[in-house]
Amino acid sequence: MRRVRRGQTGIVSNSRVLFGDYAARWTASVPAPAESFTYATVIEAGRQFPLLGLRLPGPRTVVVTAGFHGDEKSGPLTLLDHAAEIVAYAAARGVGLQIYPCVNPSGFEAHTRYNLSGERPNNDFLRYEISPGVWRGELRTGQAFSEVAPVGGGGPKETVALARQLATGPVPVAALDLHQDNFIHGHWFYAYVFGDLAAYRPLLARSGGLVPVLRSSIVDSGQDPDGDVFADSEGFIVSHDGSITDKFQRDGVTYTAAIETTTETPAPIAAEINLIWIRGFIDLAAAPAPAVAGARPAQETRQNGGIGVNPAPSKEIGEHVRGTE
Numbered sequence: 001m002r003r004v005r006r007g008q009t010g011i012v013s014n015s016r017v018l019f020g021d022y023a024a025r026w027t028a029s030v031p032a033p034a035e036s037f038t039y040a041t042v043i044e045a046g047r048q049f050p051l052l053g054l055r056l057p058g059p060r061t062v063v064v065t066a067g068f069h070g071d072e073k074s075g076p077l078t079l080l081d082h083a084a085e086i087v088a089y090a091a092a093r094g095v096g097l098q099i100y101p102c103v104n105p106s107g108f109e110a111h112t113r114y115n116l117s118g119e120r121p122n123n124d125f126l127r128y129e130i131s132p133g134v135w136r137g138e139l140r141t142g143q144a145f146s147e148v149a150p151v152g153g154g155g156p157k158e159t160v161a162l163a164r165q166l167a168t169g170p171v172p173v174a175a176l177d178l179h180q181d182n183f184i185h186g187h188w189f190y191a192y193v194f195g196d197l198a199a200y201r202p203l204l205a206r207s208g209g210l211v212p213v214l215r216s217s218i219v220d221s222g223q224d225p226d227g228d229v230f231a232d233s234e235g236f237i238v239s240h241d242g243s244i245t246d247k248f249q250r251d252g253v254t255y256t257a258a259i260e261t262t263t264e265t266p267a268p269i270a271a272e273i274n275l276i277w278i279r280g281f282i283d284l285a286a287a288p289a290p291a292v293a294g295a296r297p298a299q300e301t302r303q304n305g306g307i308g309v310n311p312a313p314s315k316e317i318g319e320h321v322r323g324t325e
């Protein structure tokens with residue numbers, strides 16, 4: 001098992017971006033036949049933050065989300081800088097798009113993981129009942145549950161707004177969530193996935209040509225000995241963590257993943273990896289769906305059977321913050 005050194009948040013050169021500037025550039029960047037829109041407005045610290053989207057009609061839709069964590073800048077900036085190219089790529093293949101480029105705008109501007117109210121928008125799409133009357137936001141590996149339910153109106157503002165917005169549209173064929181890992185030092189890549197892992201292997205391999213893939217490693221910061229998340233021997237994680245990716249697999253979305261570059265990865269490389277996966281997911285949506293008999297189920301069990309306790313200290317002292325939360 002590889003040991004990964006953890007420490008302070010990686011330095012991001014573009015850590016401070018005014019959201020108003022981002023929103024203006026976003027609106028100006030979305031080309032026809034796509035259109036930009038605002039699906040809700042949240043109020044944080046007395047200011048209004050519009051929640052931005054892009055839609056491109058098409059019979060088979062790909063959803064791309066980014067910016068759940070405000071200090072993970074690569075996803076929102078990749079989508080802003082490459083909106084025209086992404087729209088052209090999808091339109092040429094007859095694929096529709098719904099892009100939500102900056103899900104947590106107040107956190108984005110403040111460069112904080114959570115929103116300015118301290119709510120945690122990432123892992124609150126689903127709740128699992130693990131024993132009668134006991135509900136959890138995520139499951140440990142292999143943990144049984146009796147019910148799973150959407151969080152509904154009681155979740156973080158941004159999560160509630162996005163869930164409502166997604167409910168107005170068709171169930172996508174593929175859904176990709178762009179993240180970064182600022183817990184792990186160095187340049188790395190790994191991915192949370194559901195469904196047929198074979199679909200993702202070419203994308204993982206191309207990403208691995210740009211930065212090393214984090215394999216057979218504990219990813220989560222772990223004060224909870226049973227709560228760690230493991231990247232398997234390929235660099236994949238299958239985790240029922242209540243995230244939008246988990247929600248999409250519950251909704252029956254064929255291809256759904258959350259990808260992670262470390263924040264120390266140079267921004268142009270992180271952007272290129274994001275684009276590899278965005279184009280790849282558009283390609284998957286454009287291709288005929290595989291026959292059910294040929295699809296392999298998601299791997300539900302931990303691959304490495306390795307060490308269950310991470311001896312490295314949690315980064316956020318005094319509070320257990322799961323890497324995905």
Ligand SMILES: [Zn+2]
Binds near residue numbers: 069072181
């Ligand atoms: Zn994240």
